[in-house]
Amino acid sequence: MSNGRHHDILLQGARKFGSTALFLVQLLIQCVPAFGRPRLIVYQVYNTGARSLIIIMLAGLFVGMVLALQGFNLLQRFGSEESLGSAAAIGMLKELGPVVTALLFAGRAGTALTSEIGLMRATDQLVAMEIMAVNPLRYVAAPRFIGGLIAMPLLAAIFSVIGLYGAQLVGVQFLGVDQGAFWSQMQSAVSWHDVNQGFVKSLVFGLACSLIAVNEGYHAEPTAAGVGLATTRTVVASSVLTLLLDYVLTAAFL
Protein backbone atom coordinates (compact mmCIF):
# COMPACT_ATOMS: atom_id res chain seq x y z
CA MET A 1 0.00 0.00 0.00
CA SER A 2 1.37 3.37 -0.96
CA ASN A 3 1.96 6.21 1.45
CA GLY A 4 -0.81 8.22 -0.18
CA ARG A 5 -3.41 5.59 0.59
CA HIS A 6 -2.23 5.32 4.19
CA HIS A 7 -2.64 9.05 4.36
CA ASP A 8 -6.16 8.84 2.91
CA ILE A 9 -7.26 6.14 5.34
CA LEU A 10 -5.86 8.07 8.29
CA LEU A 11 -7.58 11.23 7.13
CA GLN A 12 -10.86 9.37 6.64
CA GLY A 13 -10.58 7.83 10.09
CA ALA A 14 -9.88 11.17 11.69
CA ARG A 15 -12.79 12.74 9.85
CA LYS A 16 -15.13 9.96 10.96
CA PHE A 17 -13.94 10.25 14.55
CA GLY A 18 -14.39 14.01 14.48
CA SER A 19 -17.86 13.91 12.97
CA THR A 20 -18.98 11.22 15.42
CA ALA A 21 -17.66 13.23 18.37
CA LEU A 22 -19.45 16.31 17.07
CA PHE A 23 -22.64 14.29 16.69
CA LEU A 24 -22.25 13.08 20.29
CA VAL A 25 -22.08 16.67 21.52
CA GLN A 26 -25.20 17.63 19.52
CA LEU A 27 -26.93 14.51 20.79
CA LEU A 28 -26.03 15.21 24.43
CA ILE A 29 -27.41 18.76 24.10
CA GLN A 30 -30.69 17.34 22.79
CA CYS A 31 -30.78 14.67 25.52
CA VAL A 32 -31.79 17.30 28.08
CA PRO A 33 -35.08 18.30 26.38
CA ALA A 34 -35.58 14.67 25.33
CA PHE A 35 -36.15 13.79 29.00
CA GLY A 36 -39.24 15.98 28.76
CA ARG A 37 -40.82 13.12 26.78
CA PRO A 38 -40.12 10.14 29.07
CA ARG A 39 -42.64 8.02 27.15
CA LEU A 40 -40.37 8.01 24.09
CA ILE A 41 -37.38 6.91 26.18
CA VAL A 42 -39.33 4.17 27.95
CA TYR A 43 -40.50 2.89 24.57
CA GLN A 44 -36.91 2.78 23.33
CA VAL A 45 -35.75 0.89 26.44
CA TYR A 46 -38.46 -1.61 25.55
CA ASN A 47 -37.53 -1.55 21.86
CA THR A 48 -33.79 -2.05 22.29
CA GLY A 49 -33.80 -3.78 25.68
CA ALA A 50 -36.87 -5.95 26.16
CA ARG A 51 -36.85 -7.07 22.55
CA SER A 52 -33.24 -8.28 22.89
CA LEU A 53 -34.02 -10.27 26.05
CA ILE A 54 -34.51 -13.69 24.51
CA ILE A 55 -31.27 -13.69 22.53
CA ILE A 56 -29.37 -12.27 25.53
CA MET A 57 -30.78 -14.90 27.89
CA LEU A 58 -30.15 -17.77 25.51
CA ALA A 59 -26.60 -16.63 24.82
CA GLY A 60 -25.98 -16.08 28.54
CA LEU A 61 -27.13 -19.59 29.36
CA PHE A 62 -24.90 -21.24 26.78
CA VAL A 63 -21.87 -19.09 27.53
CA GLY A 64 -22.24 -19.93 31.23
CA MET A 65 -22.56 -23.62 30.46
CA VAL A 66 -19.46 -23.66 28.26
CA LEU A 67 -17.56 -21.63 30.83
CA ALA A 68 -18.36 -24.23 33.48
CA LEU A 69 -17.41 -27.09 31.21
CA GLN A 70 -14.04 -25.60 30.28
CA GLY A 71 -13.40 -24.29 33.78
CA PHE A 72 -14.17 -27.62 35.41
CA ASN A 73 -11.86 -29.41 32.99
CA LEU A 74 -9.01 -27.04 33.84
CA LEU A 75 -9.57 -26.75 37.60
CA GLN A 76 -9.92 -30.52 37.98
CA ARG A 77 -6.26 -30.90 36.99
CA PHE A 78 -5.30 -28.94 40.09
CA GLY A 79 -7.97 -30.57 42.23
CA SER A 80 -9.69 -27.28 42.86
CA GLU A 81 -12.99 -27.72 41.07
CA GLU A 82 -14.75 -26.04 44.02
CA SER A 83 -13.31 -22.77 42.72
CA LEU A 84 -15.52 -23.12 39.67
CA GLY A 85 -18.09 -20.77 41.19
CA SER A 86 -15.66 -17.93 41.72
CA ALA A 87 -13.95 -18.45 38.35
CA ALA A 88 -17.25 -18.41 36.50
CA ALA A 89 -18.51 -15.37 38.41
CA ILE A 90 -15.38 -13.29 37.84
CA GLY A 91 -15.26 -14.22 34.17
CA MET A 92 -18.96 -13.50 33.70
CA LEU A 93 -19.24 -10.24 35.61
CA LYS A 94 -16.01 -8.60 34.48
CA GLU A 95 -15.59 -9.80 30.92
CA LEU A 96 -18.08 -12.05 29.21
CA GLY A 97 -21.22 -10.36 30.50
CA PRO A 98 -20.50 -6.85 29.25
CA VAL A 99 -18.56 -7.85 26.11
CA VAL A 100 -20.83 -10.56 24.72
CA THR A 101 -23.91 -8.49 25.59
CA ALA A 102 -22.45 -5.54 23.69
CA LEU A 103 -21.66 -7.72 20.66
CA LEU A 104 -25.17 -9.16 20.67
CA PHE A 105 -26.65 -5.72 21.25
CA ALA A 106 -24.80 -4.38 18.21
CA GLY A 107 -26.14 -7.23 16.09
CA ARG A 108 -29.70 -7.22 17.39
CA ALA A 109 -30.61 -3.70 18.54
CA GLY A 110 -27.88 -1.65 16.85
CA THR A 111 -28.74 -2.83 13.35
CA ALA A 112 -32.44 -2.29 14.02
CA LEU A 113 -31.76 1.29 15.17
CA THR A 114 -29.54 2.09 12.19
CA SER A 115 -31.88 0.70 9.57
CA GLU A 116 -34.92 2.31 11.19
CA ILE A 117 -33.38 5.78 11.34
CA GLY A 118 -31.75 5.31 7.92
CA LEU A 119 -35.11 4.44 6.37
CA MET A 120 -36.70 7.43 8.09
CA ARG A 121 -34.00 9.53 6.41
CA ALA A 122 -34.55 7.83 3.04
CA THR A 123 -38.33 8.37 3.16
CA ASP A 124 -38.02 12.06 4.11
CA GLN A 125 -39.49 11.51 7.56
CA LEU A 126 -36.60 13.30 9.27
CA VAL A 127 -36.84 16.24 6.87
CA ALA A 128 -40.62 16.34 7.38
CA MET A 129 -40.00 16.67 11.12
CA GLU A 130 -37.53 19.49 10.51
CA ILE A 131 -40.15 21.32 8.45
CA MET A 132 -42.74 20.74 11.18
CA ALA A 133 -40.29 22.52 13.48
CA VAL A 134 -39.57 19.33 15.43
CA ASN A 135 -35.86 18.64 15.84
CA PRO A 136 -35.32 15.02 14.76
CA LEU A 137 -32.19 14.87 16.91
CA ARG A 138 -34.39 15.43 19.94
CA TYR A 139 -37.39 13.41 18.83
CA VAL A 140 -35.74 10.46 17.04
CA ALA A 141 -32.04 10.24 17.85
CA ALA A 142 -31.83 11.23 21.54
CA PRO A 143 -34.52 8.84 22.89
CA ARG A 144 -32.93 5.93 21.02
CA PHE A 145 -29.48 6.84 22.30
CA ILE A 146 -30.69 7.15 25.90
CA GLY A 147 -32.75 3.96 25.55
CA GLY A 148 -29.67 2.01 24.45
CA LEU A 149 -27.62 3.55 27.24
CA ILE A 150 -30.15 2.40 29.85
CA ALA A 151 -30.78 -1.00 28.27
CA MET A 152 -27.17 -2.16 27.96
CA PRO A 153 -26.25 -2.43 31.68
CA LEU A 154 -29.60 -4.09 32.39
CA LEU A 155 -29.05 -6.61 29.61
CA ALA A 156 -25.48 -7.27 30.75
CA ALA A 157 -26.72 -7.88 34.30
CA ILE A 158 -29.36 -10.32 33.07
CA PHE A 159 -26.78 -12.01 30.84
CA SER A 160 -24.44 -12.52 33.81
CA VAL A 161 -27.17 -13.83 36.11
CA ILE A 162 -28.45 -16.33 33.54
CA GLY A 163 -24.84 -17.23 32.70
CA LEU A 164 -24.11 -18.04 36.35
CA TYR A 165 -27.23 -20.17 36.44
CA GLY A 166 -25.92 -22.01 33.36
CA ALA A 167 -22.52 -22.50 35.01
CA GLN A 168 -24.21 -23.84 38.11
CA LEU A 169 -26.36 -26.12 36.00
CA VAL A 170 -23.38 -27.75 34.32
CA GLY A 171 -20.90 -27.54 37.23
CA VAL A 172 -23.13 -28.56 40.10
CA GLN A 173 -25.98 -30.52 38.53
CA PHE A 174 -24.13 -32.32 35.72
CA LEU A 175 -20.48 -32.52 36.83
CA GLY A 176 -21.03 -32.91 40.55
CA VAL A 177 -19.24 -29.90 42.05
CA ASP A 178 -20.37 -29.38 45.64
CA GLN A 179 -23.19 -26.84 45.68
CA GLY A 180 -22.18 -25.24 48.96
CA ALA A 181 -18.58 -24.83 47.83
CA PHE A 182 -19.68 -23.43 44.45
CA TRP A 183 -21.75 -20.61 45.94
CA SER A 184 -19.65 -19.85 49.03
CA GLN A 185 -16.41 -19.60 47.02
CA MET A 186 -18.20 -17.30 44.62
CA GLN A 187 -19.45 -15.16 47.49
CA SER A 188 -16.02 -14.79 49.06
CA ALA A 189 -14.14 -14.19 45.79
CA VAL A 190 -16.42 -11.64 44.19
CA SER A 191 -16.36 -8.11 45.57
CA TRP A 192 -18.45 -5.08 44.73
CA HIS A 193 -15.43 -3.80 42.88
CA ASP A 194 -15.79 -6.63 40.34
CA VAL A 195 -19.49 -5.95 39.87
CA ASN A 196 -18.80 -2.25 39.41
CA GLN A 197 -16.15 -2.95 36.81
CA GLY A 198 -18.65 -4.92 34.78
CA PHE A 199 -21.24 -2.17 35.24
CA VAL A 200 -18.88 0.58 34.08
CA LYS A 201 -17.85 -1.52 31.09
CA SER A 202 -21.42 -2.17 30.03
CA LEU A 203 -22.24 1.52 30.41
CA VAL A 204 -19.30 2.52 28.19
CA PHE A 205 -20.16 -0.18 25.63
CA GLY A 206 -23.77 0.98 25.73
CA LEU A 207 -22.68 4.51 24.96
CA ALA A 208 -20.38 3.42 22.14
CA CYS A 209 -22.83 0.99 20.50
CA SER A 210 -25.86 3.30 20.76
CA LEU A 211 -23.87 6.28 19.49
CA ILE A 212 -22.56 4.35 16.49
CA ALA A 213 -25.97 2.89 15.66
CA VAL A 214 -27.78 6.23 15.86
CA ASN A 215 -25.00 8.13 14.07
CA GLU A 216 -24.77 5.66 11.19
CA GLY A 217 -28.54 5.67 10.73
CA TYR A 218 -28.85 9.44 10.98
CA HIS A 219 -26.16 10.02 8.39
CA ALA A 220 -26.95 7.06 6.14
CA GLU A 221 -27.07 7.75 2.43
CA PRO A 222 -30.82 7.89 1.68
CA THR A 223 -30.90 4.88 -0.64
CA ALA A 224 -31.51 1.15 -0.18
CA ALA A 225 -27.81 0.43 -0.66
CA GLY A 226 -26.84 3.30 1.65
CA VAL A 227 -29.00 2.04 4.52
CA GLY A 228 -27.64 -1.49 4.02
CA LEU A 229 -24.09 -0.21 4.12
CA ALA A 230 -24.76 1.85 7.24
CA THR A 231 -26.21 -1.21 8.98
CA THR A 232 -23.11 -3.23 8.16
CA ARG A 233 -20.88 -0.42 9.40
CA THR A 234 -22.79 -0.34 12.67
CA VAL A 235 -22.07 -4.01 13.40
CA VAL A 236 -18.42 -3.84 12.37
CA ALA A 237 -17.61 -0.57 14.12
CA SER A 238 -19.54 -1.45 17.30
CA SER A 239 -17.91 -4.87 17.59
CA VAL A 240 -14.37 -3.66 17.00
CA LEU A 241 -14.79 -0.65 19.27
CA THR A 242 -16.30 -2.82 22.02
CA LEU A 243 -13.30 -5.16 22.01
CA LEU A 244 -10.85 -2.26 21.84
CA LEU A 245 -12.55 -0.41 24.69
CA ASP A 246 -12.66 -3.64 26.68
CA TYR A 247 -8.89 -3.87 26.55
CA VAL A 248 -8.46 -0.21 27.46
CA LEU A 249 -10.89 -0.44 30.39
CA THR A 250 -9.43 -3.70 31.69
CA ALA A 251 -5.95 -2.20 31.60
CA ALA A 252 -7.23 0.90 33.40
CA PHE A 253 -8.93 -1.12 36.14
CA LEU A 254 -5.92 -3.34 36.90
Add this chain to the structure above:
Amino acid sequence: MTSSEAPNPASSGSPDDAVVAVRDVHYAVDNRPIFSGANLMARRGRITAIMGPSGTGKTTLLRLITAQIQPDQGEVTVFGQNFAKLQSDEIYAVRKRMGMLFQNGALLTDMSVFENVAFPVREHTDLPESLVRTLVLTKLEAVGLRGATDLMPAELSGGMARRVALARAIVMDPEVLIYDEPFVGLDPISLGFILRLIKQMNVALGITSIVVSHDVQELSSIADDSYLLSDGKVIASGTPKELLASGNPAVRQFMTGGAEGPVRFQYPAPDYTTQLLSVEER
Protein backbone atom coordinates in the same frame (compact mmCIF):
# COMPACT_ATOMS: atom_id res chain seq x y z
CA MET B 1 -44.19 38.51 -19.59
CA THR B 2 -40.81 39.55 -18.35
CA SER B 3 -37.61 38.39 -19.93
CA SER B 4 -34.75 36.47 -18.35
CA GLU B 5 -32.95 39.70 -17.51
CA ALA B 6 -35.72 40.94 -15.21
CA PRO B 7 -37.56 37.93 -13.87
CA ASN B 8 -38.77 39.56 -10.68
CA PRO B 9 -41.56 40.14 -9.70
CA ALA B 10 -43.87 37.69 -11.45
CA SER B 11 -46.74 40.06 -12.08
CA SER B 12 -47.47 43.60 -11.15
CA GLY B 13 -47.60 44.07 -7.39
CA SER B 14 -45.43 45.49 -4.69
CA PRO B 15 -42.57 43.41 -3.33
CA ASP B 16 -43.83 44.28 0.16
CA ASP B 17 -46.40 41.54 0.11
CA ALA B 18 -43.77 38.93 -0.73
CA VAL B 19 -44.02 36.15 1.86
CA VAL B 20 -41.16 34.18 0.37
CA ALA B 21 -38.45 35.95 -1.58
CA VAL B 22 -35.42 34.44 -3.26
CA ARG B 23 -32.91 37.09 -4.33
CA ASP B 24 -29.95 36.46 -6.61
CA VAL B 25 -29.34 33.02 -5.15
CA HIS B 26 -26.25 31.06 -6.15
CA TYR B 27 -25.89 27.49 -5.01
CA ALA B 28 -23.49 24.78 -6.12
CA VAL B 29 -22.94 21.15 -5.18
CA ASP B 30 -19.37 19.88 -5.66
CA ASN B 31 -18.60 22.91 -7.84
CA ARG B 32 -21.55 22.03 -10.10
CA PRO B 33 -23.81 25.08 -10.09
CA ILE B 34 -27.49 24.37 -9.41
CA PHE B 35 -28.50 28.02 -9.20
CA SER B 36 -26.64 30.96 -10.62
CA GLY B 37 -28.61 34.06 -9.81
CA ALA B 38 -32.17 32.87 -9.26
CA ASN B 39 -34.84 35.43 -8.33
CA LEU B 40 -38.44 34.78 -7.43
CA MET B 41 -41.08 35.59 -4.90
CA ALA B 42 -44.33 34.18 -3.60
CA ARG B 43 -46.86 36.85 -2.71
CA ARG B 44 -49.36 36.77 0.12
CA GLY B 45 -52.59 34.92 -0.58
CA ARG B 46 -51.61 33.78 -4.06
CA ILE B 47 -50.73 30.48 -5.66
CA THR B 48 -47.24 30.59 -7.10
CA ALA B 49 -46.23 27.85 -9.50
CA ILE B 50 -42.60 26.89 -9.93
CA MET B 51 -42.12 24.82 -13.04
CA GLY B 52 -39.19 23.43 -14.90
CA PRO B 53 -37.82 20.31 -16.51
CA SER B 54 -36.51 17.52 -14.26
CA GLY B 55 -33.10 18.22 -12.79
CA THR B 56 -33.38 22.00 -12.81
CA GLY B 57 -33.16 22.23 -9.05
CA LYS B 58 -36.84 22.52 -8.11
CA THR B 59 -36.34 20.34 -5.07
CA THR B 60 -33.16 22.22 -4.18
CA LEU B 61 -35.17 25.44 -4.33
CA LEU B 62 -37.63 24.00 -1.81
CA ARG B 63 -34.75 23.06 0.46
CA LEU B 64 -33.51 26.63 0.25
CA ILE B 65 -36.96 28.06 1.01
CA THR B 66 -37.32 25.80 4.05
CA ALA B 67 -33.79 26.58 5.30
CA GLN B 68 -32.55 23.00 5.04
CA ILE B 69 -29.61 24.42 3.11
CA GLN B 70 -28.16 27.91 2.84
CA PRO B 71 -27.31 29.61 -0.46
CA ASP B 72 -23.64 30.22 -1.33
CA GLN B 73 -24.57 33.75 -2.35
CA GLY B 74 -27.74 35.84 -2.32
CA GLU B 75 -30.52 35.61 0.24
CA VAL B 76 -33.71 33.74 0.99
CA THR B 77 -36.25 35.58 3.13
CA VAL B 78 -39.47 34.19 4.53
CA PHE B 79 -41.88 36.55 6.31
CA GLY B 80 -39.23 39.21 5.81
CA GLN B 81 -36.62 37.29 7.81
CA ASN B 82 -33.33 36.35 6.19
CA PHE B 83 -32.60 32.71 7.00
CA ALA B 84 -28.84 33.25 6.91
CA LYS B 85 -29.10 35.60 9.89
CA LEU B 86 -31.30 33.37 12.05
CA GLN B 87 -30.36 31.01 14.89
CA SER B 88 -31.69 27.47 14.65
CA ASP B 89 -34.49 28.12 17.17
CA GLU B 90 -35.53 31.20 15.16
CA ILE B 91 -35.58 29.07 12.01
CA TYR B 92 -37.85 26.61 13.82
CA ALA B 93 -40.11 29.53 14.79
CA VAL B 94 -40.41 30.53 11.12
CA ARG B 95 -41.07 26.92 10.12
CA LYS B 96 -43.99 26.72 12.57
CA ARG B 97 -45.76 29.16 10.24
CA MET B 98 -45.06 26.98 7.19
CA GLY B 99 -46.42 23.66 6.00
CA MET B 100 -45.03 21.35 3.37
CA LEU B 101 -46.50 18.49 1.40
CA PHE B 102 -43.86 15.97 0.39
CA GLN B 103 -44.03 14.03 -2.84
CA ASN B 104 -44.14 10.68 -1.04
CA GLY B 105 -46.10 12.00 1.94
CA ALA B 106 -43.23 11.40 4.38
CA LEU B 107 -45.66 10.11 7.00
CA LEU B 108 -44.13 8.77 10.19
CA THR B 109 -44.36 5.04 9.62
CA ASP B 110 -44.70 3.99 13.26
CA MET B 111 -47.83 6.08 13.85
CA SER B 112 -51.44 5.71 12.71
CA VAL B 113 -53.06 8.22 10.37
CA PHE B 114 -54.65 9.98 13.35
CA GLU B 115 -51.37 10.21 15.27
CA ASN B 116 -49.56 11.46 12.18
CA VAL B 117 -51.95 14.37 11.78
CA ALA B 118 -51.95 14.99 15.53
CA PHE B 119 -48.14 14.95 15.68
CA PRO B 120 -47.44 18.69 15.09
CA VAL B 121 -50.30 19.64 17.43
CA ARG B 122 -48.99 17.47 20.23
CA GLU B 123 -45.44 18.70 19.70
CA HIS B 124 -46.22 22.41 19.65
CA THR B 125 -49.29 22.85 21.86
CA ASP B 126 -50.68 21.61 25.15
CA LEU B 127 -54.24 21.35 23.86
CA PRO B 128 -56.52 18.92 25.71
CA GLU B 129 -57.06 15.56 24.01
CA SER B 130 -60.67 16.34 23.08
CA LEU B 131 -59.59 19.44 21.17
CA VAL B 132 -56.75 17.59 19.44
CA ARG B 133 -59.29 14.99 18.34
CA THR B 134 -61.67 17.60 16.96
CA LEU B 135 -58.86 19.38 15.15
CA VAL B 136 -57.49 16.19 13.59
CA LEU B 137 -60.93 14.92 12.54
CA THR B 138 -61.75 18.28 10.94
CA LYS B 139 -58.59 18.21 8.84
CA LEU B 140 -59.04 14.56 7.90
CA GLU B 141 -62.62 15.30 6.87
CA ALA B 142 -61.30 18.09 4.63
CA VAL B 143 -59.21 15.55 2.71
CA GLY B 144 -61.95 12.92 2.76
CA LEU B 145 -60.16 10.48 5.06
CA ARG B 146 -62.02 10.81 8.36
CA GLY B 147 -62.76 7.09 8.15
CA ALA B 148 -59.08 6.14 7.89
CA THR B 149 -57.93 7.36 11.31
CA ASP B 150 -56.79 3.96 12.56
CA LEU B 151 -54.94 2.86 9.44
CA MET B 152 -51.14 2.71 9.43
CA PRO B 153 -49.20 4.52 6.66
CA ALA B 154 -48.17 1.15 5.15
CA GLU B 155 -51.87 0.37 4.55
CA LEU B 156 -52.46 3.53 2.50
CA SER B 157 -52.26 3.94 -1.25
CA GLY B 158 -49.93 6.63 -2.61
CA GLY B 159 -52.78 9.07 -3.16
CA MET B 160 -54.23 8.49 0.30
CA ALA B 161 -50.83 8.93 1.94
CA ARG B 162 -50.46 12.28 0.18
CA ARG B 163 -53.89 13.38 1.40
CA VAL B 164 -53.04 12.41 4.98
CA ALA B 165 -49.79 14.33 4.60
CA LEU B 166 -51.80 17.30 3.38
CA ALA B 167 -54.06 17.08 6.43
CA ARG B 168 -50.92 17.05 8.58
CA ALA B 169 -49.45 20.01 6.72
CA ILE B 170 -52.54 22.16 7.36
CA VAL B 171 -53.33 21.05 10.90
CA MET B 172 -51.40 23.95 12.45
CA ASP B 173 -53.04 26.44 10.05
CA PRO B 174 -49.84 27.53 8.31
CA GLU B 175 -49.57 30.85 6.50
CA VAL B 176 -47.50 29.32 3.71
CA LEU B 177 -48.03 25.91 2.23
CA ILE B 178 -45.43 24.34 -0.04
CA TYR B 179 -46.32 21.48 -2.35
CA ASP B 180 -43.53 19.32 -3.79
CA GLU B 181 -44.76 17.64 -6.98
CA PRO B 182 -48.31 17.15 -5.65
CA PHE B 183 -49.70 15.63 -8.87
CA VAL B 184 -47.12 12.94 -9.61
CA GLY B 185 -48.58 9.44 -9.90
CA LEU B 186 -52.15 10.34 -8.97
CA ASP B 187 -55.23 8.86 -10.62
CA PRO B 188 -57.51 11.44 -12.31
CA ILE B 189 -59.97 11.52 -9.38
CA SER B 190 -57.29 12.10 -6.72
CA LEU B 191 -55.58 14.59 -8.97
CA GLY B 192 -58.75 16.62 -9.45
CA PHE B 193 -59.38 16.45 -5.71
CA ILE B 194 -55.89 17.69 -4.77
CA LEU B 195 -56.13 20.40 -7.40
CA ARG B 196 -59.45 21.67 -6.03
CA LEU B 197 -58.12 21.39 -2.48
CA ILE B 198 -55.09 23.56 -3.23
CA LYS B 199 -57.35 26.20 -4.76
CA GLN B 200 -59.91 25.94 -1.95
CA MET B 201 -57.35 26.35 0.77
CA ASN B 202 -55.95 29.34 -0.99
CA VAL B 203 -59.33 30.99 -1.48
CA ALA B 204 -61.03 30.03 1.78
CA LEU B 205 -58.12 30.27 4.21
CA GLY B 206 -55.95 32.75 2.34
CA ILE B 207 -52.96 30.42 2.53
CA THR B 208 -50.03 31.51 0.38
CA SER B 209 -49.22 28.48 -1.75
CA ILE B 210 -46.07 27.50 -3.56
CA VAL B 211 -46.51 24.58 -5.93
CA VAL B 212 -43.47 22.95 -7.46
CA SER B 213 -44.35 20.72 -10.36
CA HIS B 214 -43.81 20.01 -14.01
CA ASP B 215 -47.47 19.35 -14.74
CA VAL B 216 -48.07 22.43 -16.86
CA GLN B 217 -51.76 21.85 -17.58
CA GLU B 218 -52.80 21.27 -13.98
CA LEU B 219 -50.74 24.13 -12.63
CA SER B 220 -51.91 26.59 -15.23
CA SER B 221 -55.50 26.05 -14.15
CA ILE B 222 -54.92 27.19 -10.56
CA ALA B 223 -51.76 29.30 -10.42
CA ASP B 224 -51.84 33.09 -10.08
CA ASP B 225 -48.14 33.56 -10.79
CA SER B 226 -45.70 31.17 -12.36
CA TYR B 227 -41.96 30.85 -12.78
CA LEU B 228 -40.09 28.67 -15.18
CA LEU B 229 -36.69 27.41 -14.07
CA SER B 230 -33.98 26.28 -16.41
CA ASP B 231 -30.20 26.04 -16.13
CA GLY B 232 -30.08 27.53 -12.66
CA LYS B 233 -32.07 30.63 -13.52
CA VAL B 234 -35.63 31.77 -13.78
CA ILE B 235 -36.04 31.99 -17.55
CA ALA B 236 -39.60 33.22 -17.55
CA SER B 237 -42.21 34.49 -15.16
CA GLY B 238 -45.74 35.79 -15.33
CA THR B 239 -49.26 34.45 -15.28
CA PRO B 240 -49.67 30.96 -16.79
CA LYS B 241 -51.42 32.60 -19.79
CA GLU B 242 -48.45 34.85 -20.41
CA LEU B 243 -46.10 31.89 -20.24
CA LEU B 244 -48.22 29.91 -22.70
CA ALA B 245 -48.14 32.82 -25.13
CA SER B 246 -44.40 33.31 -24.75
CA GLY B 247 -42.21 33.79 -27.77
CA ASN B 248 -39.13 32.37 -26.02
CA PRO B 249 -38.40 28.99 -27.69
CA ALA B 250 -37.27 27.33 -24.44
CA VAL B 251 -40.46 28.42 -22.68
CA ARG B 252 -42.60 27.30 -25.62
CA GLN B 253 -40.85 23.94 -25.68
CA PHE B 254 -41.54 23.32 -22.01
CA MET B 255 -45.11 24.59 -21.99
CA THR B 256 -46.09 22.54 -25.04
CA GLY B 257 -43.92 19.48 -24.27
CA GLY B 258 -41.76 19.33 -27.42
CA ALA B 259 -38.67 17.10 -27.49
CA GLU B 260 -36.92 19.40 -29.97
CA GLY B 261 -35.82 22.82 -28.83
CA PRO B 262 -33.24 24.67 -26.81
CA VAL B 263 -33.85 22.50 -23.73
CA ARG B 264 -31.83 19.34 -24.35
CA PHE B 265 -33.76 16.11 -23.83
CA GLN B 266 -30.80 13.86 -24.69
CA TYR B 267 -28.17 13.48 -22.00
CA PRO B 268 -24.76 14.42 -23.50
CA ALA B 269 -23.35 11.35 -25.29
CA PRO B 270 -20.70 10.50 -27.90
CA ASP B 271 -21.76 10.17 -31.53
CA TYR B 272 -24.43 7.46 -31.88
CA THR B 273 -22.96 5.61 -34.86
CA THR B 274 -19.42 5.73 -33.53
CA GLN B 275 -20.54 4.31 -30.20
CA LEU B 276 -22.59 1.51 -31.77
CA LEU B 277 -19.69 0.46 -34.00
CA SER B 278 -16.99 0.63 -31.33
CA VAL B 279 -16.25 -2.65 -29.54
CA GLU B 280 -14.47 -1.69 -26.34
CA GLU B 281 -16.74 0.89 -24.84
CA ARG B 282 -20.05 0.07 -23.32
